[in-house]
Amino acid sequence: MLVVLAAASAASMSAQTPPDPAGWRSLQGTTITARYQGTDSLRAARALALLESTTRLPGLSQPGPRLTLTVAPTRAVMDSLVGGRVPEWAGAVAISERMEMIIPGGRFWPGTLLEEVRLLRHEWAHLLLAHEMGSLRIPRWFNEGYAEWAAGGWSGGGAWKLRVALAFGDAPPLDSIALRWPRDRVPAEVAYLLSASVIQYLVESSGTRGLETFLAEWKRQRSFEAALRGVYGATQAQLETDWRKWVKRRYGWLTVLADSAVFWAILSVALVAMFVVRRRYRREQMARLRADEPPDAPEFWKAGGGEPVDPGPPSR
Template structure:
């Protein structure tokens, strides 16, 4: 279909071209059906797992009751007789949504000893303990540790993370067994930071099947909790500030947070910061807004030309000032004015462009490109067929003209006495000649 046919287009060739066009149309139809089916499946999948791919859970770990600690690792090894059971996602009634971290508040805890059979790595300021089978995953954490520490020190302006212990379990159940004795454990976390003793617990596998689980980002999130706790001298800060700093510093779910803020801004569903000082909402949607909003407020405080103010805020918190007073001294504003300025900034930034990154718009764009390509191909095919028709009509006209042109047959005899050119013989009178297009041809 890309080239042109010869001038003489036979009916058989035109029929073959028509069959080729039919096959091409059928292929495009199959591709369109496959795209629509995939789009429908993607929407259904997003509705199914959407509750487990957002942000940290809405449960306040500081107010959560201590969960009973499971048996030690040696007692929870899977066996062939007892297949493992996948945990079921929590419902809103259980006051939880999937999240990658938590930071329970506990006093008088001690770092538990390394379980038997675990490998260890001492990186100076950070100490890892993990199962031998988790070595490859832990190597990525080792590579990210020093850079994360330097970035946190730069943001906070304090020499934080002097000593951190990281314990990595293969599964969520094994991770829970690594918690300190008597410590509260968030029931729905995929990572935990016990900031008072510098202990971070991680799981190599996600808590729920299909859940987003970036181990390095979870690790950075937990380090941020410990670093902030060190920087403010182990003093309490508002919940939105603590979680917002950890989410922002880890760089997790940037696209999801952007889309959540865009939707909440247009719908007028942003939450008052005062309501997020102690705990976050239990509803999954409101919890996602709370985490996205908290992280963006911290981003606003950490703007490049205001970063020195953020370090001043941390220093004042470290000396014992409460958050409102420290904010007023460092930024020359109170929490209400800060929230007002931040909301104006969000209204300017979150216009319609973030929707381009949403899954629905991506698929709509793909479908639009598909339709555009199909129509362009059809238009090109129509042009080719029209050109073939013109060329065939011209060829038919030329043949008709040639068929109607007269043919003269002349019996030639040279004149007597006329000299002949050298080497030419006298033509026989019985051999006819034909004139065609001004030329004479001898018939043999």
């Protein structure tokens, strides 16, 4: 993989253009133009290679448009490009109106290569989904859920994280799919996973072909609700009810306890705790028994000289 990336990066670097008056340089890919400043050329080339080597996203029928990938050298530049303050935990931003993805420069990129791949696919999915649906309004939960699901965040341990969140009550209420998107990192991560679970539920119901058919019907009828009824045979309210039951049944706390690894881990901890408590109790009990025992040489055995007196044989 590293060899492929290196080769792709070298090919991208050969298409480098001179800087514009603002200091931006660009790398021209097949379907993506990557912009960067200063020393972020390798970061731009790697991101460009990763995106252009990615296969078509599930459910989307047409090839994507030409995109712009901008590597922001600082948080301040990133905020100015977005037009507002980006949360510290947010790794990137997709702006569908400009078909542009903005990612942080290498100097303040906190993640691993695997996280970078997922992040790029997530934002790329936002742009391609927006292009696919045109002027139609995409519900926030569907937009974020599809991007998270398509990026592999769901298959990469997302289901287990959701189980833990639901088990400990750290998830938003499941009474509505229309999630109010939080800005704090942990609640936002759970919201992403909940939204992705809706897409996973739809895919398990009818496969990626069903998802593709749903998107096509949505475009044709220009109605999310009508396409949902036509393809999945449910209104959004019915989908919400069925999805909520599915999530609670599959990812609730009972599922966590039913998992064999979790069960044995909890049982092991419980046994260790019981052993420690039992051992402490036995020590305290022995200490109390020793305190109640008579001494080896009680005072009434002693004569005036302080030595124990032999009581002699018992009298008859």
